[in-house]
Ligand code: NDP
């Protein structure tokens with residue numbers, strides 16, 4: 001079916017992917033926001049870019065069988081979605097979480113196309129993972145799972161083909177095991193994964209990059225209204241990689257971080273989480289792999305079982321850093337009602353469409369994930385460059401480049417998203433990312 005009318009694309013994608021709500025949500029957001037631009041630039045419709053860009057190049061699925069500590073064989077399903085490589089090798093994280101399915105990985109891979117384009121680095125879009133639950137697994141079980149996962153994936157990736165990294169449930173420990181197994185199977189010592197430990201090709205600042213980048217983006221958003229982070233009260237959800245380093249940088253710049261959470265509940269610390277308390281959280285989460293509830297017991301603050309941060313307190317700034325659809329319309333109403341004037345997303349698609357409508361209607365500053373959390377993949381891109389050159393840059397050098405990239409992404413949002421005296425970051429990021437990828441697709445012909 002030839003779809004060169006912009007209003008036909010959503011029904012077509014729905015008809016082709018009826019059981020993929022997260023993917024449809026991501027497509028609807030992008031297509032909705034670039035519609036006026038496409039009407040003014042019909043060449044993209046003529047080249048049928050929308051049909052092509054919403055269909056992944058391929059979706060790879062494989063069985064992952066591994067031995068648990070009892071000696072029983074467990075089976076999971078592994079995936080890699082190679083979405084689009086118009087501007088560079090497929091690039092995007094791996095998620096290990098029981099909820100992982102094709103819809104979630106396609107939404108993440110689709111978002112990644114535009115996010116990666118915004119960084120200005122040559123990276124296409126991809127995503128992968130498995131419906132594996134790392135919670136409660138021993139280190140040996142994690143290693144055997146990673147090895148079995150890589151057995152299924154190794155033949156489809158490579159430093160110039162597809163370069164996975166971390167996401168939920170995948171950090172430098174898992175990347176290390178995956179890298180070892182890739183090398184065992186394929187041979188080359190090459191930059192096939194990013195987020196590697198520093199001792200074998202990892203980049204300085206990669207662990208920090210998503211959280212730091214998010215705060216650098218927030219600083220730019222605040223500058224628009226001649227404001228700064230100093231003294232602002234901040235709600236952060238999650239307590240993993242992104243949340244931890246967003247908190248670290250926010251505290252460093254004078255913000256007061258009041259909350260952290262995990263999938264079991266939220267802690268609210270009215271005195272603010274300072275650097276010392278955050279170091280305790282990092283030890284809890286990264287070494288002991290415990291629950292955030294323990295913070296409330298240790299520091300004697302409130303713990304809200306089963307709750308997310310949004311309706312617990314009053315915050316100037318809200319930074320969702322856990323997972324998709326973790327902030328709904330009601331949460332958005334409550335936040336705005338309680339004075340929140342800036343929301344920026346460390347997670348991918350954490351705000352529901354209803355929440356985004358509230359932010360836009362109330363004209364608060366709203367920085368969507370594909371712009372605000374692009375710092376992680378940006379430093380992954382810098383890790384790829386360093387691996388290719390066989391050298392490594394200093395912390396200061398990588399941090400400086402990360403900052404420049406986040407400022408540049410903010411500038412792109414302003415350029416394409418300014419509507420009267422309001423910056424619509426959703427439209428800005430989607431249009432800026434789309435133009436780069438679509439122009440590359442057109443230049444490469446109908447493939
Ligand atoms: P981590 O695994 O390090 O941490 C995830 C955090 O989110 C944990 O606190 C976890 O709680 C919580 N969480 C996960 N799933 C759910 C859920 N279904 N409901 C409630 N809480 C949940 O992952 P990251 O910090 O790396 O990733 C967080 C978000 O940031 C994701 O959306 C990811 O896609 C996005 N992102 C990550 C980047 C990276 O470089 N790592 C880059 C850009 C975006 P619990 O431990 O209880 O599961």
Ligand code: 2IT
Nearest residue numbers: 092093165167376377380
């Ligand atoms: O969502 C993301 O951008 C990531 N999980 C990071 C991807 C990467 O390749 O570093």
